[in-house]
Amino acid sequence: MSKPQFRNKSQATAQSLSLSQGRIFPPPMAKNPRDAISASEWGFVDTSFAVDADGSITVTGDRYPGLSGQTLPALLPWFRSVVGIDFSIQDAATSHYPPAVPGSKPASAFLKRTTTFLAADQISTEPAIRLRHGHGHTVSEINAVRTTGFDRVPDYVVYPADEAQVEALVQAASATDVVLMPYGGGTNVTEALRCLSHEERPIISVDMGSMDRIEWIDPVNRMAKIQAGAPGRLIQAQLAEYGYSMGHEPDSVEFSTLGGWIATNASGMKKNQYGNIEDIVLDVTVISAAGKLERSHVAPRESIGIDPKLLIIGSEGTLGIVTSAVVKLFPLPEEQRYGSVIFKTFEDGVAFMYDVAQEDRRPASVRLVDNLQFQFGQVLKPASRGAKRLKSKAEKWLITGPFGFDPEKMVAVTLVFEGTRDQVEYQERRIYQIAKRHKGFKGGAENGRRGYLLTFGIAYIRDFVLQHHILGESFETSVPWSQAEELIDRVKRRIYAAHDARKLPGRPFVSCRVTQVYDTGCCVYFYMAFYSRGVDDAIGAYHEIEAEAREEIIAAGGSISHHHGVGKLRLPFISDIMSPAMMEWRDQMKATLDPNGIFAAQSPLESHEPAAMAKIS
C-alpha cells in the first residue's frame, strides 16, 4: 500500500544539485519475504476479509492502517441490505482452487532454442503457475480460478533475466511459430491474458518479474531508467530512499508493473500533480518482431516525424515486449495533506468537481464518491469509540442539525494535496473556497486520508463477497463534463432494468465515483454487484449486464475505457468509437509490425473474433 511520502533527509534538493552531478546506480532491491502474493485471490496472502464466529468481519494482517486488524460489525448487515438478500454467512461458496489445468502443448523446437540462453529454472510448466499466468482479475476470471478453470492457459512460463534474453525469446518465437504473452503483475481487468482456446500454437507467458531493477537515477535531469518488470511498490520504495517518486499511483500500484502501466496506458490517482503514464514515460525500449526499438537520446520533448514509440503506450502487449523505460522523477513532496468535503447531493459534488477542473492547479487527488460509496466508507469503520465517536457526532449533526443533510443522499470528496508547504496551502485555500460555494462542509483530514488509503484495502472485498455468492467488479469510462451526470444516471438505470429483466435475486449494487478531473471531462468509476446464488450462468448474466452498461456509456458520450484498456473484454466496442478506416489502420499496423502474430496470443486485434465474454461458462 501507499505509504505517506515525506521529504527524505537524504534528498538532494534541486537547488543544491550541481548540474554536472552524475547518475546513481542503485543496488538490486531487497524483496520483503512478508510480501507473498496470493496465487488465487487479489493481493498479499496476509490480508483477507475473514468471518468471525459471531458473523462480524475482521480484516487479517496489519498492512492497511485503519482496516487491517479491525472488526467491522456494520459491514455484513449493510451488504445484505444493499443486495436485498438476507444471506447466511455460513452459506459460503466452496473454492475448488486449484482447478484442473490443461497440459502443456509440445513446443520442442522452441524449447530447444531456449536451452541455449535460459537456465532450467527460467522456464516452468507447473500447472498452478501456468494457471496464474492465464488470467487477470475480472470477476469471471477469478470465478473460473475458483471453479472450472480455463480451457486454455499458457503452455510455458519463461522468466527472462535481461533484455538479451527477451530478444532471444522473440527471435525463437518468430522462428518456431509460438506466441508470446508478456506478463507483469497479472492485475488487468480486461481479459488481456486469457488464452483463446482456438489458438493452436504453443502459448508462452513471458513473466517480466526478474527484470525489476532501477538501472539508474539521474538526479539532475530527474529521470530514472527502470526495468519493465518492476512492480509499483518496489519502485516507490527504492526511489523514496533517494528522495524521489515516479508520481504514478494506480489503485493496483502494489502489484502492477512499469511494463504493465505502459502497455495499458495507465492512470495514477495523483495524476493532477504528476501526470498519467504517458506524461511520465520519456522513452521506452521494446523488443519487437523487427528487433530492438530504442533511441540514443532521451529528449525532454521533440518533433521527429512519425514516432513509433507513441504506438507502444497502450498497445497491450500486441506489438512487442517493453523491457525498460526512462521515466520522470519528482522530489518527494515537502508537504502532504489530506482533506475531505461532504456535499448534500451528488449534483453538488459534480458541480464542485467541475469547478476544481477550472483551476489552474488541482490537488494531487480529488475524488467524489456517490452516496452508496459514502455509506460503504462508513460501514468499513470499526466500532466507534473515543475520539472517533466525536467525528461521528459531527456527521450526525450535519444530518439532524439545521442543514438537514439526507443520509441517503449526501456524498463525499476526498482530497490529497502534495507539494511545498506554500503550494499546498495555496491549493487548500482555493479548493475550500470552491467547496463553500457548493455548500460543502469540511469532513476532516482523517476521513480524507482514510478514503484515499481504503482504495488499497477495498480491492480485497471482491474475493470476500464472491465467496458469499456476490459477483462484483468495477468498470470505468471518461466523459465530457456536460454528459457526466446523464451518463451516470443512464448507467445506473440500465443496470437496474437489466437486473430486473433477468429476474435476478434481490437488487443490484451499483455505485460510482468521479476519480479524475480533466479540463474537458472526468473519469467515472463504477462498481456493480449482485447476489448470484441459484442463478444459472450468473457469470454470463454479469457480462451481459456489464455489456449493456457499456452500450449505455457509449450512447451517453463516454469512452470505452479511461485507463483499464480494451483487452479481449471491450474489443467489440471499438467499432462504436472508431471509423472503419481507423480500424483498418490499426489492424494494418498490427499485421505489418507483428507479421507472424507472435505477440499477445492471437489477439482479437487481428481476428476480430467476438469478445471472450460469451465463451466463459
Place this chain on the structure above:
Amino acid sequence: MSKPQFRNKSQATAQSLSLSQGRIFPPPMAKNPRDAISASEWGFVDTSFAVDADGSITVTGDRYPGLSGQTLPALLPWFRSVVGIDFSIQDAATSHYPPAVPGSKPASAFLKRTTTFLAADQISTEPAIRLRHGHGHTVSEINAVRTTGFDRVPDYVVYPADEAQVEALVQAASATDVVLMPYGGGTNVTEALRCLSHEERPIISVDMGSMDRIEWIDPVNRMAKIQAGAPGRLIQAQLAEYGYSMGHEPDSVEFSTLGGWIATNASGMKKNQYGNIEDIVLDVTVISAAGKLERSHVAPRESIGIDPKLLIIGSEGTLGIVTSAVVKLFPLPEEQRYGSVIFKTFEDGVAFMYDVAQEDRRPASVRLVDNLQFQFGQVLKPASRGAKRLKSKAEKWLITGPFGFDPEKMVAVTLVFEGTRDQVEYQERRIYQIAKRHKGFKGGAENGRRGYLLTFGIAYIRDFVLQHHILGESFETSVPWSQAEELIDRVKRRIYAAHDARKLPGRPFVSCRVTQVYDTGCCVYFYMAFYSRGVDDAIGAYHEIEAEAREEIIAAGGSISHHHGVGKLRLPFISDIMSPAMMEWRDQMKATLDPNGIFAAQSPLESHEPAAMAKIS
C-alpha cells in the same frame, strides 16, 4: 501579431456556466484586407525593414508596437560589427523574384476527376502561386525564391472547401497516380514542401486555406472544433470574441495553421501554461488513403489500445491530410503581466532556468537570451528619449555601478505570467525569489513585454539581411539540463571552426536562447548568420555548417528537433537517434498506411534519399 489578452466582458466564466449549456456556432471569420501576406518574403506586406537615405533603418507599417514606424540607428553598425564586415548598405543583392517557374506536368486523368467536385477557381496553375506552394522559409528556399527558383514546384494548387472535397481529392490521387502535399501557412523551416526533382508524378499542393472555420465552441467542456486551414491569428481573434484562447502561440502564430501545428508537433511559447500542441489537441479528423479517420467520441483521456491518432501528430503530411481537430480552450487570463531579469552571465541564467523548471507552476513563458541576443534587443530600440532614457540609465548603472555587470557577458530573461491575479502574484513572488538567488536584477515589465513581442517582428530581419548578403536562419534542439551548457558551447565553437575552415569572410554570428523549460531539460534555439558576398555556393556552405552544428548537437545529447520537425532537411539525422528496428517500423508504417505513396511528394521517409541539402545550388 499577438495582442495582449485580457478577460473579455462577454466571457462566460466557469462558475456561471450551466453544465447543460450548448455549443456555440460562430460565423465565418471576416478577413482583414490589411492582412495581405507577402508571396516572396516573410510576413505581412505592410511590414519590412527599410533603409533610409542616411543609412539608418526604419520598420514600415504600424503592426508591431515598439518596432513598427521606428527608426533604428544602432542596428546597422551593430550588424557590421557582429559579422565583422563593414559592408555598404548601398550594396544590396538584387532580388530576381519571381524566378522562372517550371511548367505544370500534365495530369489529365486527375484533373478530369476534379471537375466533378471542384469549381474552376479551386484549382490554379499560376506560376507565382505554384512557386509559393513549393517552399517554406529556410534561408536556402528564400534565397532560391529571390534568385534561381526551383527545379520543381507543385504542378497544381487546389483549394478544397470542405472535408468531402479533401476526401474526393485523396480518392482521385489514389486512382490517378498523383501526389498530394498538404499546405497550411507555408512557414515551415524543414524543406517539407520542397518538391524533389526526380518525382515523376504530378504534384498537387492541397492548400487548406479555405477550410478556416471554427465549427463549434463548447463552453462547458472548453473545447472547439476548428478546421485545419485556420491560421493562428484568426483562431486567436475569433476565440477571443467569446472569451477563450487555444493557448498555442508558436513564433509563426500569425501565419501557421492548426493543421500545420499538428503535422509538425508544434510548440507554443506559452506551453508552460497551456501545453504544447499534443497537449491541446483532443482529436483529429484525417483523410488517409484508407478513408476518413475519425472518432465518435472526444474523451478527455482514454485507454483504447493502439491509437492511430497518435501517429498523426508530427506526421508532417506523410500519412494523410488533417481536415479538422478538436482542441482545448482556455479562458482568456484575468491577468497578464510581463517581466524581465538581468543576470551577470549566461551560466547564471541557465541555473535560474533550471530552478524555474523545478517549480510546480512556471510562468506561461520564460526565455533566456544570451549576451549577443541581449545586445540585439538593445540595438532594436529606437533612439533613447524621455522615460526610455531613464531605463537605459538603470541598465548603465548595472554596468558601471558596484555590481560590475559586463556588457559583453550580461544576459536577460523575459517572463510572461498569465492566470488569475492570485496565481500571477504567487508565481511572480516565487520566480523573483529564484532570480535573487542567482543574483539577477529585475529588468522591468516593459523590457519583458518588448522581448516577448519582438519575436514576431524579428522574423522579418532574415529577409532584410539577406538583401545585404547575410545568410541567416534559426535551428533548435531539446536537451537534458545537465548537457545544455556543454551543447551550446560545442555548437558555438563548431560553427566558428567551420566558418574558419571555409575561410568565409568576417565572423559568424551565432547566438542562442533557452526558450522552453521542461522537467527534464530545455529547448535551445540558435541563430546562425554570416556574410556571404563573394562566396562560391554560399548556401551550400550554410547548409554544411548547419549540418556540422547538428552533428555537434547530437553528439552533445541534443535532439534532432524540439518543434521545427524533420522534413527533408533533417532526415539524414534520424538514423543517429533511432535504432534500425525503429526506423524499419516507421518505414513499414508509411508503406502500409500510404501504399501508393500519395502523400507529401515522395517523401524521403520512403526513399531514404540523401537530404535535399546538397541539391540546392
